[in-house]
Amino acid sequence: MHFHLKTYTALGPHILKTDSIHLEFDGRKILQDIYIDCRQGEVVGLLGRNGCGKSSLLRIIFGSLKPSYKYISINDMPIAKGYHNGRVAYLPQHGYLPLNVKLKNLAEPIIDPQFWNDFSNHPIYQKYQDQKAAQLSGGELRQLETLMCIYSRADFILLDEPFTHVSPVQTELFKQIIRRCAKVKGIIVTDHQYYNILDVADKIVLITNGATKPIASPDDLIAHGYVSHLREV
Numbered sequence: 001m002h003f004h005l006k007t008y009t010a011l012g013p014h015i016l017k018t019d020s021i022h023l024e025f026d027g028r029k030i031l032q033d034i035y036i037d038c039r040q041g042e043v044v045g046l047l048g049r050n051g052c053g054k055s056s057l058l059r060i061i062f063g064s065l066k067p068s069y070k071y072i073s074i075n076d077m078p079i080a081k082g083y084h085n086g087r088v089a090y091l092p093q094h095g096y097l098p099l100n101v102k103l104k105n106l107a108e109p110i111i112d113p114q115f116w117n118d119f120s121n122h123p124i125y126q127k128y129q130d131q132k133a134a135q136l137s138g139g140e141l142r143q144l145e146t147l148m149c150i151y152s153r154a155d156f157i158l159l160d161e162p163f164t165h166v167s168p169v170q171t172e173l174f175k176q177i178i179r180r181c182a183k184v185k186g187i188i189v190t191d192h193q194y195y196n197i198l199d200v201a202d203k204i205v206l207i208t209n210g211a212t213k214p215i216a217s218p219d220d221l222i223a224h225g226y227v228s229h230l231r232e233v
């Protein structure tokens with residue numbers, strides 16, 4: 001079915017900015033010099049080695065982790081917690097849906113109405129809409145949770161490892177859906193499958209030693225020691 005995506009307000013695309021975040025655990029500095037901006041209409045790919053603080057950063061933006069200092073804004077208005085007013089949605093590394101509620105009762109309030117047809121026609125939702133999350137396999141549930149997050153009503157979508165536990169054909173589908181939703185949303189996505197991140201993102205930010213480094217070309221990933229060589233795709 002063909003339909004029009006909603007247009008931006010008079011302000012144009014909204015911009016999420018993240019600046020000056022300080023996060024320590026047990027006196028160990030994790031994040032200290034972080035700058036990321038993401039506007040509606042773009043996909044930002046976030047890369048970094050294990051334990052560098054990617055999930056922590058997404059949780060800080062979402063509001064479920066409190067650092068010692070942060071500045072996060074939308075259109076230069078500071079926001080205390082991204083999940084307030086539903087501005088920001090977050091796909092955590094591990095499940096987020098309650099296990100004992102019928103999936104269709106969970107989906108309707110979460111999904112952006114302009115994407116309802118796309119979402120509800122997806123085979124995994126067609127198959128399991130009358131079931132509860134507890135009745136799905138780990139991979140099936142991950143697929144559904146990822147779709148529900150990407151298609152959610154929020155203006156900004158944070159995706160933590162959406163490609164990691166799904167089959168390659170699903171990854172290809174998710175990348176297409178991310179690109180489609182990014183026409184009207186701002187999306188920040190992190191995954192260790194960096195070649196998929198390079199493929200789907202408009203710009204790349206690398207976290208190394210607690211700081212963000214803009215990546216102008218994939219070769220910069222080698223220069224910063226993130227990969228030793230680039231994978232052929």
Ligand SMILES: Nc1ncnc2c1ncn2[C@@H]1O[C@H](COP(=O)(O)OP(=O)(O)OP(=O)(O)O)[C@@H](O)[C@H]1O
Pocket residue numbers: 025026030048049050051052053054055056057
């Ligand atoms: N609740 C916590 N208490 C203490 N240390 C923590 C806590 N949560 C995370 N850390 C530490 O903070 C660092 C960053 O963790 P985080 O999960 O953000 O990294 P990541 O980049 O997402 O890693 P990965 O790619 O392995 O998922 C790690 O060294 C981790 O051990």
